[in-house]
Amino acid sequence: MRTLSIGAVARESGIAASAIRFYEKESLLPVPARLRGQRRYDEGVFARIEIIKLALEAGFTIAETRSFLSGFSKETPPAARWRALAARKLEEVSELMQHAQQMKALLENSFHCNCPSLADCESFLRARRAGAARRSAGSSKSRGP
Amino acid sequence: MRTLSIGAVARESGIAASAIRFYEKESLLPVPARLRGQRRYDEGVFARIEIIKLALEAGFTIAETRSFLSGFSKETPPAARWRALAARKLEEVSELMQHAQQMKALLENSFHCNCPSLADCESFLRARRAGAARRSAGSSKSRGP
DNA sequence: GTACGAGTTAAAGTGCACTTCAAGTCAAGC
């Protein structure tokens, strides 16, 4: 059975060895077996790393990602806590997507619009209206990813 | 004509006064008029702040947001540079949205899935396949917002 | 046997987006 060094995992997963060690220290990755003092990983580590990447890229913090991962493990003692986190994060991710969508529209429009000023820009006004609607509905102070 | 103090703008826009000063220092906001040494804003500042918020929430850095804003102003000398930035950012925002979408699916699915381990989880495997497809197509190292 | 490359550690450093602090000015209310 093939086991991999940290360097091999770094190359194949595309994340730095220092980041892998950091994730291990932060308990995002399990402490792997050792061969003469060096970490040895099996293929399963890639699945874990993919989730970590996904979560971090979607704006989860390290602590949240840890919770998320523990919510997935065989033992889920504080199921309620995990569900609450998931629900909250689901909202945040949805918001993030809305913002990204608006920014995307703004960027796309800015190619074929020559508004003299921001205040006249159609796509910007649309985005602003959407933002205002969201704000009046109940909002958050969350900084994106 | 109503002019507003920094405190009023902070309250109405929902961003801290310290952040407004910071944005001014970073040239995201124009230097406003002064009344007895204190900043006086007109209503137009809210439009500007909305774009700044949108851009930052969509993962733009301060420097990129500055470029974005200058791309919108009456004078756009380095139009090519701006278009290049916009195109690049458009890609990044699209990627961000994909990641967010995957994470959303993962979160939603994790409510009614009781996978014994990550490796068995359908929604996770879907996400992983999507990720792998993207990776092989050409990728980035961008950290989200 | 020694140079090389890849790994190990704890601790310090980095970049970003702000916030907080310390020390001050100013106008209004008591």
Added chain:
DNA sequence: GCTTGACTTGAAGTGCACTTTAACTCGTAC
């Protein structure tokens, strides 16, 4: 006149996600 509250400044501090550094150990190749 003195307090209160909102503002001013530059400088230092914060939290996060890593990276870099320094000093070290191994196994392999020459």
